[in-house]
Amino acid sequence: MTPAPLTGIGVGGGTAWGPVARMAPPPAxxxxxxxxxxESPAEAAxxxxxxxxxxxxxxRRAAAADGEAADVLTALGMMAADPALADSAEAKVxxxxxxPHALAEAFAGFAATLRAAGGYFAERVADLDDxxxxxxAHALGLPMPGLPDPGxxxxxxxxxLSPADTALLDPARVRALVTEEGGPTSHTAILAKILGLPAVVACEGAALLTDGSPVLVDGGAGTVLTDPSPEQVAGAAAEEERRRRTAAASxxxxxxxxxxxxxxxxxxxxPHxxxxAAEADSEGVGLFRTEFLYLDRATAPGAEEQxxxxxxxxxxxxxxxxVVRTLDAGADKPLPFATAADEPNPALGVRGLRxxxxxxxxxDTQLAAVAHAARATGAEVWVMAPMVSVPAEARAFAExxxxxxxxxxxxxxxxxxxxxxxGQLAEExxxxxxxxxxxxxxxxxxDRMLGSLAALLDPWQPALLELVRQSAEAGTAHGRPVGVCGEAASDPLLALVLVGLGVTSLSAAPGCLAGVRGSLASRTLAECRELAGLALAAPDAAGARRAVTAAARPAA
Incomplete structure (x- = not known):
């Protein structure tokens, strides 16, 4: 009897198969x-x-890398070199x-401080853990943890996966990703989409997978099949080849x-x-996040810099x-010059347009800078406000x-x-x-940062799709375009549902566009609407994905 596949949240499209190689556990x-x-001086040293x-x-790794990988590794190296961390460890000695215990306690103290700060700072706790x-490991004379190399x-x-690990991940060696934790917006999920790797996150059964055991990973369905048969592997390979041809043909x-x-x-x-992004076969930028100009600084950037x-x-x-999103400060992106440090619940506090x-x-400075830059170029520049709650806010921003x-x-x-x-927002x-x-x-x-709630944040959730439907239909009624710029837009199968719900544009990572374009080219608008109806009628995210997958499967 074929064992039931392990299930999680699929965040990278396509399928891949191969032997498991587990990440080494942290040193005990x-x-x-x-x-x-x-002995204290020697231990402190x-x-x-x-x-x-x-x-x-x-x-050294940063020097050998480039782009985002170099940036991530450099930032982590600077954290490790922080004199305050060494001083704390010496105090523990x-x-x-x-x-080893002094180091663990020093990092624990720093992590507690970041965790208490919440938002963006709390996200850095995983970096400290790594x-x-x-x-x-170094203090114990053990190899530093990192990616496996089975040859x-x-x-x-x-x-x-830690940022340092993902920064060095080689897609020529790693065929797919499976993690026990994480969610649809986690670092691992975003990396999988950028690299085009099939991935399943929040997969509880992943803890049972052993080194060398063969698995078949379906990033679209969010499943991991153990010990797949030759027929199953062949079928998946044929489907993957068909998917790639479709993507390449459009x-x-x-x-x-x-x-x-x-x-x-x-x-x-x-910037990196x-x-x-500019080289991608796209019709522009659907979400230009401008926070990179504001983060990790004590004062706001000036007009000329912007x-x-x-x-x-x-x-x-x-x-x-x-499409420029104006500053989305607050919650997971606190700024000392824009957000209060004492908000008890930053996600529900003063953030975005507030x-x-x-x-x-x-x-005012940002809009003036955007307008000035737009006049000097040939781009068609739109602006949008984050975290709009009521029509009056939309009206004031537009004015x-x-x-x-x-x-x-x-x-x-x-x-x-x-x-x-x-509908009222669309009027404004x-x-x-x-x-x-x-x-x-x-x-x-x-909380989108809480891995244990990842299933609720699955973009296939019918209740979420219902809110998308209401928004899209309201836009259509008022002659307004309605796009999706969240992670949902990068899923080729879910893209069919979104279009069926009335969405007029999709914005995703550059590497995802070919798959989405090919998927759309294979279905009529009427078929997309039928698939959207199946997703809305499903009881949960898993049911919606199964129903649409079955209905969209090509005839044998």
Whole structure:
């Protein structure tokens, strides 16, 4: 009897098969050893040496990498080299701890501080955990943890992946990703989409997978089949080849098989992403995240700095559309000059457009800079406000944008209130853009950073799709385009459902567009609407995915 596949959340399309190679577990701390006063200098030196070794190792890796990988590794190396961390470890040694335990306690103290800060800072706790494991391993004389190297291509299985690991992941060696933790917006999920790797996250059964055991990973269905038969592997290979041919055969503007247009655009969030985004076969940028200009600094960027950054993007997309999301500060992106540090629940506090009420000069300066840069380039520049809750906010934002000469202003639909009143929002602005990541978080009262709630954040959730339907239909009724720029837009199968719900544009990572374009080209608008009906009628996300997968499967 064929065993039932393991299930999780599929975040990377396609299928892949191969032997499992597990990420090595973090080093286990031995029983603590009492350190006498005479031994303290040597133990303190060992703790500092471990941190230096980790920092030097990451610096070497950064020098050998490029782009985002180099940036990630450099940032981690700087964290490991923080003198305050070494001082804390030395203080623990002076209290009688041995070097490995002193390091673990020092990192625990730093992690507690970041966790208490919440939002963006809390996300960095995983980085500290990875650095701790590396430092402790060095202090114990063990190999530093990292990616396995079995000498052949493999399916990587892990509890989760650290930024340092993902920065060095080689898609020529790693055929697919399976993690026990994570969610649809996790670091692993985003990486899988960028690299085009099949991936299944939040897969509880992954803990049972052993090194060398063969598995078949279906990133679209969110399943991991153990010990697949030759027939199953052959069938998956044929389907994967068909999918790749379909994706490669289509180019240019997105459209369904019967010619219904669906604008396909890229998401852009950092300068190092610009070259790949501009080269992609897209109709522009559907989500230009501007937070990179504001993060990790004590004061807001000036008008000239902003103008130059926006101009580079607009020049790269001359002749195409660029949709600029104004500053989305707060919650997971706290800024010392824009957000309060004492909010008990930042995700429900002053974030997104709400920061403009407290600091109106931030939005005014940004809109002026966008308008100035737009006038000097050939791009078609639109602007949209994040975290719009009521129609009055959309109206005020549109009026302010137009006062700067920006003719097209829209509102993001990220909270249920906006979706429920999408018609009134559409009356006040020129377009709507649905951020499915936050919309799912608020609709299900589920923290998008909490891996244990990942199933609720699955973009296939029928309740979420119902909010998308309401927003899209309201836009159609008022002659307004309605796009999706959240992670849902990158799934070729879910893209059919979104179009069937009335969405007019999809914005995703550049590497995902070919699959989405090919998927749309294989179905008529009527077929997309039928698939959307199946998804809406399903009891849950898994049921919606199964129903649409079965209905969309090509005839034998």
């Amino acid at each position: 701390l031995p029983a603590p050893r009492e350190v006498a006063a005479a 060992a703790a500092r040496a471990a941190l230096t070794a980790v920092a030097d190792d990451l610096a 002076c209290e009688g701890r041995d070097a 650095l701790r494991d590396r430092a402790v 052949h291509p493999y399916v990587l299985v892990a509890a989760d 180019s240019g503007p997105g459209r369904t098989a019967d010619g219904h247009p669906v604008r396909l655009m890229v998401n852009l969030g950092a 992403e610009l070259a790949a 103008r130059e950054a926006y101009r580079r993007v607009f020049d790269a997309f001359a002749g195409r559309r660029v 920061t403009a009420v407290r600091h109106p000069e931030l939005l 302010q944008a137009r006062s700067h000469g920006l003719r097209t202003a829209g509102a993001m639909v990220e909270v249920p209130a906006a979706a429920l009143r999408a 602005c020129d377009f709507l853009s649905i951020g499915t990541n936050d919309l799912a978080q608020y609709a299900f009262a589920a």
